Amino acid sequence: MVATIRRQVLGPALACILLLAGCGTLPTFVPDLERRPAGPVRLEGAQGPLSTAQSQAIIARLRSQRGQDTDIFDRHLALEEAIVGSPLTTGNRVRLLQDGPATYEAMFAAIAAARDHINMETYILEDDEVGQRFAQALIARQQQGVQVNLIRDSVGTIATPAAFFQRLTDAGVQVLEFNPVNPLAVRKDWQVNQRDHRKLLIVDGRTAFLGGINISSVYSGGSRRRADTDSALAWRDTHLQLQGPVVAELQQLFLATWGQQKGPPLLPRHYFPPPENVGREVVRAIGSSPEEPYSQIYKTLLSAIASAETSVLLTNAYFVPDPQLLAALEAAAARGVDVKLILPGQTDSWLVFHAGRGYYARLLRAGVRIHERRGAILHAKTGLIDGVWATVGSTNLDWRSFLHNHELNAVVLGAEFGRELRAMFDQDLAASDEVTLEQWERRPLDLRLKEAFARAWEYWL
Numbered sequence: 001m002v003a004t005i006r007r008q009v010l011g012p013a014l015a016c017i018l019l020l021a022g023c024g025t026l027p028t029f030v031p032d033l034e035r036r037p038a039g040p041v042r043l044e045g046a047q048g049p050l051s052t053a054q055s056q057a058i059i060a061r062l063r064s065q066r067g068q069d070t071d072i073f074d075r076h077l078a079l080e081e082a083i084v085g086s087p088l089t090t091g092n093r094v095r096l097l098q099d100g101p102a103t104y105e106a107m108f109a110a111i112a113a114a115r116d117h118i119n120m121e122t123y124i125l126e127d128d129e130v131g132q133r134f135a136q137a138l139i140a141r142q143q144q145g146v147q148v149n150l151i152r153d154s155v156g157t158i159a160t161p162a163a164f165f166q167r168l169t170d171a172g173v174q175v176l177e178f179n180p181v182n183p184l185a186v187r188k189d190w191q192v193n194q195r196d197h198r199k200l201l202i203v204d205g206r207t208a209f210l211g212g213i214n215i216s217s218v219y220s221g222g223s224r225r226r227a228d229t230d231s232a233l234a235w236r237d238t239h240l241q242l243q244g245p246v247v248a249e250l251q252q253l254f255l256a257t258w259g260q261q262k263g264p265p266l267l268p269r270h271y272f273p274p275p276e277n278v279g280r281e282v283v284r285a286i287g288s289s290p291e292e293p294y295s296q297i298y299k300t301l302l303s304a305i306a307s308a309e310t311s312v313l314l315t316n317a318y319f320v321p322d323p324q325l326l327a328a329l330e331a332a333a334a335r336g337v338d339v340k341l342i343l344p345g346q347t348d349s350w351l352v353f354h355a356g357r358g359y360y361a362r363l364l365r366a367g368v369r370i371h372e373r374r375g376a377i378l379h380a381k382t383g384l385i386d387g388v389w390a391t392v393g394s395t396n397l398d399w400r401s402f403l404h405n406h407e408l409n410a411v412v413l414g415a416e417f418g419r420e421l422r423a424m425f426d427q428d429l430a431a432s433d434e435v436t437l438e439q440w441e442r443r444p445l446d447l448r449l450k451e452a453f454a455r456a457w458e459y460w461l
Contacts, residue, residue: 046275065415092244093279100219117269121200123156124214153196176263187262197405211239238380249285319356320398333367345372358451364437371432
């Protein structure tokens with residue numbers, strides 16, 4: 001119930017207020033599928049930009065992972081390089097984390113090992129068992145001389161008592177409220193519709209976590225518990241643990257947000273330790289915010305779908321597509337690409353759920369296959385295209401993420417990580433029910449009415 005209220009705080013109840021601030025629009029993108037960088041693609045490692053020969057050697061290794069004579073990987077690499085401004089880094093280690101228990105265990109281990117600083121940015125931080133464990137862990141490190149800096153979204157933490165954050169502040173943790181709902185507490189323009197939906201934890205500038213998992217006890221049981229063991233549904237989500245040069249890019253995003261929100265001066269710490277090559281993964285960090293001309297995550301995803309040759313596999317919690325995303329999915333299916341969506345079968349947001357379902361008939365007629373996850377609240381936001389372009393992050397496939405939220409994703413290039421994400425996708429697919437066009441066209445009138453009502457508010461969802 002709390003999560004539903006939190007989501008709907010920015011829905012119809014505030015529409016009139018938000019309209020006063022004006023409406024943003026999504027720019028039109030026409031991806032050039034023949035576009036290539038002006039010169040050879042250059043990667044960055046621990047010591048900075050690699051030479052052309054070093055970059056090409058890594059690209060050749062990634063290409064060989066597919067075991068096929070194809071230019072699919074080259075096309076995605078070229079598009080990725082041409083669109084996004086942040087560097088494509090090599091020498092990273094990426095760990096795929098499924099559901100809350102595994103993610104929290106890894107986070108607590110990293111926090112306990114912190115020696116210099118901890119930077120944390122989150123949408124939801126609840127005053128429950130999990131939230132209290134995080135608070136205690138952060139306070140314990142602060143008391144040992146590790147500086148903890150926390151950005152918490154005002155709407156996401158609207159139900160968390162002020163005393164929870166005061167306890168952290170009293171211990172020395174620097175807590176920054178992102179775009180306060182209370183207009184008397186703002187440090188810049190009152191921008192209640194712009195939210196910080198990122199989930200980011202950085203420890204000592206060397207280890208980072210990002211994905212879809214908030215700090216809440218709804219994740220405690222994991223998504224594999226049997227439905228008959230608890231009246232409340234489990235939550236299914238995905239996160240990443242990253243080490244290597246890409247962490248510096250994530251650190252820059254955190255510090256930029258702190259500065260843009262006019263937070264207090266940060267105490268001097270080693271926020272950018274000398275980077276190290278710790279693995280073989282090629283990763284790009286992509287942050288987006290409504291202050292930018294367009295969402296880089298949105299444009300990158302559209303271009304990746306537009307260049308897909310074999311498969312587009314998307315798992316997403318809140319699916320309210322705009323016309324360009326719809327057209328990209330339809331076009332991919334029309335040219336023979338295997339397009340599969342795993343979407344929620346049950347949700348914590350009534351409006352978003354039914355607004356997204358309003359597009360099922362159109363997508364099914366185009367040949368897109370839709371599956372609804374059963375037995376859990378699906379909250380993951382992942383994508384895998386052609387088995388070589390993978391993304392995990394906080395971004396939903398809805399107007400709110402693309403226009404109004406600060407979001408954060410990582411793009412991992414290469415077939416090795418792609419196989420891991422594909423295995424996770426297949427697990428979710430086995431736990432989902434496919435929606436067929438024949439079945440969907442027989443849905444009752446009350447569902448159609450709910451869809452029509454919900455779609456009237458899709459811009460704000």
